[in-house]
Amino acid sequence: MSQRKAVALISGGLDSLLAARVVMDQGVHVEGINFFTGFCVEGHTHAIRQKDRARPKRNNALWVAEQLGVKLHIVDVIDEYKDVVINPKHGYGAHLNPCLDCKVFMVGKALEWIEANGFDFIITGEVIGQRPKSQRRDTMPVVARESGADDRLLRPLCAHNLPPTLPEREGWVDRAALHGFSGRSRKPQMALAEHYGFQDYAQPAGGCCFLTNEQYSVKLADLWRNRGTKYYELDDIMLLKVGRHLRPRANFKLIVGREEGENRFLEGYRKRFTHLRTLSHGGPLVLLDGTADGEDLELAARLTARFSQGRNADQVTVEVTGTDGHTQVLAVPPMAPEAVRREWYL
Numbered sequence: 001m002s003q004r005k006a007v008a009l010i011s012g013g014l015d016s017l018l019a020a021r022v023v024m025d026q027g028v029h030v031e032g033i034n035f036f037t038g039f040c041v042e043g044h045t046h047a048i049r050q051k052d053r054a055r056p057k058r059n060n061a062l063w064v065a066e067q068l069g070v071k072l073h074i075v076d077v078i079d080e081y082k083d084v085v086i087n088p089k090h091g092y093g094a095h096l097n098p099c100l101d102c103k104v105f106m107v108g109k110a111l112e113w114i115e116a117n118g119f120d121f122i123i124t125g126e127v128i129g130q131r132p133k134s135q136r137r138d139t140m141p142v143v144a145r146e147s148g149a150d151d152r153l154l155r156p157l158c159a160h161n162l163p164p165t166l167p168e169r170e171g172w173v174d175r176a177a178l179h180g181f182s183g184r185s186r187k188p189q190m191a192l193a194e195h196y197g198f199q200d201y202a203q204p205a206g207g208c209c210f211l212t213n214e215q216y217s218v219k220l221a222d223l224w225r226n227r228g229t230k231y232y233e234l235d236d237i238m239l240l241k242v243g244r245h246l247r248p249r250a251n252f253k254l255i256v257g258r259e260e261g262e263n264r265f266l267e268g269y270r271k272r273f274t275h276l277r278t279l280s281h282g283g284p285l286v287l288l289d290g291t292a293d294g295e296d297l298e299l300a301a302r303l304t305a306r307f308s309q310g311r312n313a314d315q316v317t318v319e320v321t322g323t324d325g326h327t328q329v330l331a332v333p334p335m336a337p338e339a340v341r342r343e344w345y346l
């Protein structure tokens, strides 16, 4: 019998690492697949922010592939994924994370991939009961059915709790050597990691993307509300990961760099936004997203001064540059801390 081939969905977390390894142990040829949605947490913010500098700037999916010694296919799904985020049939989780629709989508993409590449089945690291909304006993068949993968989807970590799949029935893998993990405890996974000698794996942080993050979801919801549409571009969702976001008026919001790394990142967006910087004192680069007239610009300048080293000065000069390159200089008193309203912060 020729060697069977499986593709493993690799998020970069421990579960997908273990699931792939369990199947590799049975002599199956495994390759990894990772989908880049634009919301992925990896690398991006760690590379920008000073306070995260000490953390490894590694791509966890690549690290997992390296640990396993398998080939990793990174697939850009940014455009197709928009429909999943904007219009999730099964709704959102605690924040704007459409986990169930996301899994259906990713397994569906993996199915297309195995069909195009002559592979036999798909592996995921899902565990029944691990996540309250998307990894329940009743959602497991939903992912298998709606993705079209059906019984070509094998979850090696909780296989004993599910009906036998095609690879098990055909004897491509030995069901007895799979696992029956369930529930929220991470202990069985940690024990299995130790058994295999995996160390330094990414700690489970509640999700594989920014959509599980409350603050991020608040900013995304604000963006949609104020645009009057749920549409987004990659730049929009990247900018939501960076800086302090304040909406002092419905017609504009400010993105304030919190440190050197963020200011440099925001520099790259200067041409697309009206932006402000302090001249008389050191201070952040501030992007203005929306439309602003004279009074709005003065408010924006006073807030920019508030976040600068001139926050205690009587007056700060602020340069405002429009998207047409036209600049004006405003001399303003920094906004008093008590005047910066709590609800402005997103």
Ligand code: SF4
Residues within 6 Å of the ligand: 097, 098, 099, 100, 102, 103, 206, 207, 208, 209, 210, 211, 212
């Ligand atoms: S956390 Fe994000 S990437 Fe992971 S399943 Fe949920 S929506 Fe998808």
